[in-house]
Amino acid sequence: MTDIFEKSKRTHYSNEIGPELAGETVKITGWVHEIRDLGGIVFVLIRDKNGITQLTAPSKKLSEEMMADVRAARKETIITVTGTVQESAKAPNGVEIIPSNIDVINVSKLPLPLDPTEKVDAEMDTRLDARFMDIRKHDVSAIFKIKNEILHTARNYFYDHDFTEINTPKLVASATEGGTELFPITYFEKEAFLGQSPQLYKQMMMATGLDNVFEIGQIFRAEEHDTLRHLNEALSMDAEMSFRSHEDVMDLLEDLIKNILSNVESNCQSELEDLGHELDIPKEAFPKVTYDEVVDIVNSQDVEMEYGEDLNRAAEKVLGDTMGSYYFITEWPSAIKPFYVMPLCDDPEKSTAFDLMYRDLELSSGSQRIHCYDLLLDQFEKKDLNPDSFT
């Protein structure tokens, strides 16, 4: 067993070792992915975060001791291999490593709960029970890496555009916004709730003079959904800008989405390959359809939708098929939008609210907020809300 306090377990990740390193000594650490023992030669595939590298052990060239070490390798055992890089057309990345030293860091317990080589499919229950092994599969860890790229790009976008990052409370005294069920908590002797959204907090921050704020954080919704489209705990990206119109917000959102897509395409090529997914990156401006047009489109496709209704699943589906890719729905009726949404100046029955859609999926929504005290009071009344519960 190797010294666990040893300074470094690798000189390279698998994806960094190619034919250009032929003849050099490298050290990699990873999980034994596959072993093929042909008698005179043993092949071991070693998997790490970024790829797979082949260890090749020809018995003629290696000591008996070394061969015994190689043969003792079993699937998912963690080993550190030091060795010489050699070109090999048949191996992953076009190279194999001829070992000069092998350290076993931890031995796996067989049988494995699931097979990370994916030759044997696992049921969802098995995958969740052995989630730590499920994530070892590159097509599963690809999702984590792409999510990381999305978060990285989004945060830097906000930092670069002079937004201040805020962290709003997740423990809240009362439900104020409506629209969803909240999880109740026992907060010492009182009842409290888990926040459904930082919405009202970020809007209040605008009154502080910070101008632009954002938060990427968890939200909690106690809805008993049984769909693929709703979660009780989710990550939400929220941004708020002062002295801006809803058009400005749509511009920013579109630019942000395009930045994210472009960075994922540039920086997550191998992850997209692992997922077998090609990104749909729109070059043109996202089209905008008004809510009125949406009602017409949906009805023209033989799905019923009354004016003033939200989109149901059937409506979302036919609209998604018609619009394809990314688009905004604008000018929602004021009646079905929250109290803080600014009506349109020249037609107050319609509002500055918009949704950003990708096909039939709502990605984001926004609006200009009401900044006039009297208009806000009017809205409280129209929506049957008590202003006192917001103070």
Next chain:
Amino acid sequence: MTDIFEKSKRTHYSNEIGPELAGETVKITGWVHEIRDLGGIVFVLIRDKNGITQLTAPSKKLSEEMMADVRAARKETIITVTGTVQESAKAPNGVEIIPSNIDVINVSKLPLPLDPTEKVDAEMDTRLDARFMDIRKHDVSAIFKIKNEILHTARNYFYDHDFTEINTPKLVASATEGGTELFPITYFEKEAFLGQSPQLYKQMMMATGLDNVFEIGQIFRAEEHDTLRHLNEALSMDAEMSFRSHEDVMDLLEDLIKNILSNVESNCQSELEDLGHELDIPKEAFPKVTYDEVVDIVNSQDVEMEYGEDLNRAAEKVLGDTMGSYYFITEWPSAIKPFYVMPLCDDPEKSTAFDLMYRDLELSSGSQRIHCYDLLLDQFEKKDLNPDSFT
């Protein structure tokens, strides 16, 4: 009243307008901070996110209408001013703006709940009741801006060092780590809890092969503290690395802290000035004291501390006075550290656990984790924990 959909409310923030812009036309938007009406001339200080700019209105040069607009300004009203920059030795930033247009965006309601010019001090209750106004004070918003710089630096540090950002669940089925009280939630028909720390999740991520992960997110602790040092909801920075020793982790932590301090010093000069605070940036390596040495230091200062005890407040205080600035406490007794902490190879009664301290304040703690199955089982037994509750 101006058109609220107008494209841009400002060309500059206050701190961007200096004598080098003399003669140019600028547009600023902000809150009326102060008004001084001398009859023939009116001075209005306009405060925005980044500073204060003086609007100067000499009645001889401006129309009666414009003078009426200026005189109608009241404290905390939001206005947009377009005008010509003119040098003025007495004004903030050495410039004043002679207005050519004034738009009132929103009129404040008097009397104000508190005075953002801070000529009148406010009680803490008043400040919290009118928190949106409290944050208008530059010394209060400075804290938000510095926090933003800290988060920005920390996240980029992790991104740059090949960490994957993760988001672990905050709704958890049971308390597994101990050491604190949890908030109970009603999760549909079941009881659940709010997460006290992503600790075990990030450790489990190491078994997935992602190697380095981090999370910056909210944690919840249901302790009835009445101190300035504990919060029931707080933001926690967590990182975890595979195939690394506790020495490596301390190196990373020290480097991260130095990066944060250096970026705050470079990018938050005016915020530090607003707070009247000078940063203590250590140039040397953070000193390390072992737990044994800590016990000696504390006892030598006439504060009692038994071997095997955690540091109480009195002990933290004398230790902080002795050590000053940043330092690590290393080699904590294994007995008072969590089950997953790796003992020292050559002295298993002591552990790889460390704390990072700033004077008498614990900033962070860490350790190498146990990666050997049998040793971990041993530890469960020693700590009277049931392994089944961790599966």
